[in-house]
Amino acid sequence: MKIRFILPALLAVGSLFSLSASAQSYSITNARIVTVSGATIENGTVVVRDGLIESVGANLKPPADAQVFNGSGLTVYPGFFDTLTSLGMQAQAAATGRGQGGGPAAQAQTPQNVSNSNYAGGLRPEESAIDELKAGEAQFETNRNAGFTTVVTVGRSGIFNGQSAVINLAGDSVSSMVVKTPFAEHVSFTTIRGTYPSSLLGTFSALRQMLLDAQRHQELQKLYAANPVGMKRPEDDKSLETLISVLNGQMPIVFNANREIEIIRALDLAKEFNLKAIIAGGQESWKVTERLKTQKVPVLLSLNFPKRTAAASAEADPESIDVLRLRAETPKTAAKLAQAGVKFAFQSGGLTTLNDFYANAGKSVENGLSKDAAVRAMTLSAAEILGVENRLGSIEKGKIANLTVVRGDILGKDKTVTHVFVDGKLFEQKEKPATPAGGRGAAGRGTTPDAATAVSAIAAVGGNYSVTIDIPGQPLSGTFAFTQQGAILSGTIQTQLGTSPIKDGKVTAEGFTFSSSVEFGGSTIEIIVKGTVSGNQISGTIDSPQGAIPFSGTKNP
């Protein structure tokens, strides 16, 4: 009897604590409020309570218990979306390393995938971002400080990248971060090293066979449910199980495709199997607007615009005119999609400097996109494509309190993100350089305090390494030239593709990470390199929007 009373009491205490943590109420007054769903309020108030938007309007009196911010000179936007990232994903395994084959480097860091699937690693649609998502909001600091509150996250390896999740960039547990899971199945037209499919030819036939298998799987399940007698029981295959919801249109399928022909191939496959497709990347999507519109396919448009980043070697031919044209045309894509009536939202496309996100959205405006449409592409249009528009994407009563507060115009040159609310939780920014004492010093720029304190426990990686990058079918050799100063790593990477400087280089206890830009096939590819050191050997993976590639190297004496 007693137990009956104690249990509800415990529960009540638990929920009281959580209530008190999030019941904090904020009011931003005298601010310009870009609601996106309705007219912009030039001078208004937004009230946030308990993680939701309690009210918004021009003549609102802030509630008595609310912490009030004078928003004079500030603009409040719905929290911005980055519609394709790998945020919070554990180190991505190379597609090839999963299951079979793979070089020593790949095997060293890819756990054997355990799945009741009959398909090879890289062809496992059941893998889900939330199973890999690291908990904790600190990891999202840079993105949040840049004004992002909601992202789509998914791994980038394999042909099937797996099922993505829509997450808010706050919360200390995975379950509190998740807004929607799964959002979509993601596909890259890539290959699997050392096994089928090892070419683009095989990629398409493998995808086609799996979709056919899933169709049959569904039929067999129906037959078996109707009458199992005299029938072999269908296998419990998780890969096919996942694809059934793709085939039935319950789960969208996102194809990573930039070139016109890649987009057409994705659209052809979507048409063949009547899939609910989304194009991610979409550099040349302006050439295919007619089909995108007819098939009602939205675009998660990358703001990582191609630009020339490296000087060509002396012997090189002049760049092809197609490459020159591509760089000139890409900033016009958003305006052309808008004009054609193709739905689109912006994504960072692997940009390493998030400020370029807004700068390039601004370039889209210079090239004919309306400002409203540009803001919509990072807020409500994104929410609509992700299917969360009833909860996010605009400043409306009852929606989730994701807000980005900006001094200046987010698409203009002079701007500072001053406050970010995620699920009603306030993240205040240090306004630089006007208020050096304000904020809590977590601007996420330059060297972090963590790196400085970790000096004593870090690895030694300085020197020149001869490196082999295991691009399937055509291994690429090159040199990593590392200069280490404490926890800071600088230097260059040099391959046949040219020489690129190391950016954001850090040395940790186990190894190193850095990013860089590589000129390849006419576009600029942002890569993130993570590696470990063991004696005079280094190994790790290079992550790019095209997938993860293992590398290994030896220090030159």
Place this chain on the structure above:
Amino acid sequence: MKKITTLFLTILFIATVSGSSVYAQAQKNEVLIRNATILTASRGTLQNTDILIQNGKITKIGTNLKASANAIVFDGTGKFVTPGIIDAHSHTMLDAINEISSSVTSMTNVRDVLNPTDISIYRALAGGVTTANLLHGSANPIGGQNTVVRYKFGRPVEEFVFPGAPPGIKFALGENPKRIGSNPQPGQTPRYPITRMGTMEVIRDAFIRARDYKQSWDDFRAKKTRVQPRRNLELEPLVEILEGKRLVHAHGYRSDEHLNLLLIADEFGFKIQTLQHALEAYKIAPEIAKRGTAASVFADSWSYKLEAYDSIPYNAAILWKNGVNVSINSDSDERARRLNLDAAKIMKYGGVPEEEALKMITLNPAKQLGIDKQTGSVDIGKDADLVIWTAHPFSVYSRPEITMIEGTVYFDRGRDVLQRAEIAKEREALEKLDVNKAPGSGATQPRVPSERRIEERDEADLVNGGNH
């Protein structure tokens, strides 16, 4: 004078509307080629003859033909007209050629990886090629499915696919498939087969599996089984071969292997449509002819690898004398541009008559690919896939001036020459953009002198009336 007429027309096109849309209209309307020497590839040579094209088809061949006022007229005086060249073995416009992970990759189809922006398409058009058989590579005993395309450069990819062309598939014998097995890529397990006998076994095994697969469907359709068999994309094309619905194009060099393959086909009751390369086919010409199998060979490529040592330049002539349908293919983006000269070589080696040599790059490959009702010769009722040459196409001084597909011009030398100035201007403007400047340099890279640029200068001289 004639050149000036063409150029003048071309200038008009560019000045009024964009060139391509004018040409696109031509397809709906009329095209008249006047007073040309026509090498028909079916009925000999016609002197001083006109060709009238309506709605993309050849509707009249004769003298003093009349066209409506808005027809596009080409003066063919002193020029030669041939059917568009058909390249029976090409890998142009493919973003992937070989799926090497398996010895049997019949589930793959080059249709999935066509790239309509490949500049080699345009270069092939400039050499008079209008149609090509795009094949999977030769890494596997049974490779992928082919696609026959017309080189409609600038059009959407689906318009390239030749309507009604029977489906085909690539097979491969000899050094290539066994070498892939013996030299695995890093991370790949060695692949069976690594010998020629293994290659034959792989093919036989695949057809035994295909026969069983077909049986499982037959049983299901006859209601002998309750559950529908799994659709198997690897075996489906092989069943189509067994049913005579899919053409086999079999890469091979040595005659013993090709003969072995013919025997396997006999065993399973299907026909090998073409032997590709077939450098030793002259040794088994009667055996090939008896089965109605065709051969697609090189004109004079030999001894470039061990299995090519027994090749002779008389191969095509001997096959032809034995009644085998012979075509000359390129297997190369580069050689594709001058298949006319490869055909000319066949006249030199073995005395094949002129029209028979021309057929080897036109009507014969059309028959091999099952598209000879639509293309391959200059005949009334066929699609107007035509080339206008400055001289006899078997002369080294000849070059295509106009290449058209279904009456629509896809290559016009006069327009090409003029476009170069426009493109140079566009390039100059593009190179000034920030996105195209190398970082830190403040300017684009200085142009590197190359042979290509020197050639452009020669072309400019040509436009200005110089002789080359």
